[in-house]
Amino acid sequence: QVQLVESGGGLVQAGGSLRLSCAASGIIFSLSALGWYRQAPGKQRELVTAIDTFGATNYADSVKGRFTISRDNAKNTVYLQMNSLKPEDTAVYYCNARTTQSTYWGRGTQVTVSS
Secondary structure (H helix, E strand, C coil): CCCEEECCCCEEEEEEEEEEEEEEEECCCCEEEEEEEEECCCCCEEEEECCCCCEEEEEEECCCCEEEEEEECCCCCEEECCCCHHHHHHHEEEEEEEEECCEEECCCEEEEEEE
8 A cells, every 4th residue: 555644844934944754655666756746725736846766856936946855765755845935835735656557645734834
């Protein structure tokens, strides 16, 4: 059974930082492309950032220079370091894993940035 479990969300003031983690099980983690998505109230879920199996990354323009995705294949964990947070970053953040067979989602973790 595949599980993606996010942690690290919370309430932070604008300008602050948070680090999200997503622990995966049930997949061959090193062969999976990984991503972080977010969904704000009343909005569609959007891609924040992704990292492929070679470590190549891409970022939404809105987070470039502020967010960093990384992966630790030994720990089956993907991270999202979020700096210089803004109120518009407030959303539920979801971990995503894509294997050759399917795509999987975590349940999400709430990030709230106060002004």
